[in-house]
Amino acid sequence: MSVIKDMLEFNKRFVAEKQYEPFVSDKFPDKKIVILTCMDTRLTELLPHALGLKNGDAKIIKNAGAVLSHPFGSGMRSILVALYALGAEEVVVVGHYDCGMAAIEPTVLIEEMNKRGIDSRTLETLKSSGMDLKKWLHGFDSVEENVRHSVHLIEDHPLLPPGTNVHGFLIDPETGRLDPIET
Ligand SMILES: [Zn+2]
Numbered sequence: 001m002s003v004i005k006d007m008l009e010f011n012k013r014f015v016a017e018k019q020y021e022p023f024v025s026d027k028f029p030d031k032k033i034v035i036l037t038c039m040d041t042r043l044t045e046l047l048p049h050a051l052g053l054k055n056g057d058a059k060i061i062k063n064a065g066a067v068l069s070h071p072f073g074s075g076m077r078s079i080l081v082a083l084y085a086l087g088a089e090e091v092v093v094v095g096h097y098d099c100g101m102a103a104i105e106p107t108v109l110i111e112e113m114n115k116r117g118i119d120s121r122t123l124e125t126l127k128s129s130g131m132d133l134k135k136w137l138h139g140f141d142s143v144e145e146n147v148r149h150s151v152h153l154i155e156d157h158p159l160l161p162p163g164t165n166v167h168g169f170l171i172d173p174e175t176g177r178l179d180p181i182e183t
Pocket residue numbers: 038039040064065066096098099100101
């Protein structure tokens with residue numbers, strides 16, 4: 001809890017000293033882009049810096065692996081909201097090298113769930129109700145393929161505004177170098 005306590009104390013000072021002033025913006029992305037990327041901690045500040053983005057420039061959607069697993073899931077909905085309600089005009093998918101989701105072993109995760117107190121019966125119940133946990137927890141085998149898959153899912157979406165450009169990139173989580181992905 002000490003991290004939370006420190007955060008709360010810092011936050012009081014941050015607001016009281018008006019340290020927020022350099023970040024004031026509005027909810028519309030000035031550069032008219034929406035980015036789907038990974039929650040990797042190395043990208044938190046690196047990605048916006050490497051792309052020359054400041055607060056207010058872009059809508060940034062993050063999850064584990066920059067994965068779009070379903071055409072009508074929350075990720076795709078966020079992209080559509082950005083395009084239809086918030087002024088974004090282009091979509092950029094940014095995966096990265098050395099992504100943890102490429103190394104996720106579903107069976108190891110499930111073992112870990114067991115160890116932390118999730119009852120085997122719970123897992124069995126989920127299984128018998130049609131929830132394929134191994135499939136659900138599986139990330140992807142290739143970071144490049146994953147970006148390509150996301151780009152295609154967006155491009156082929158029946159609700160994507162016609163004429164919307166969708167781009168795919170991989171970023172180096174150390175240097176910030178951006179490599180375009182042929183889709
Ligand atoms: Zn990642």
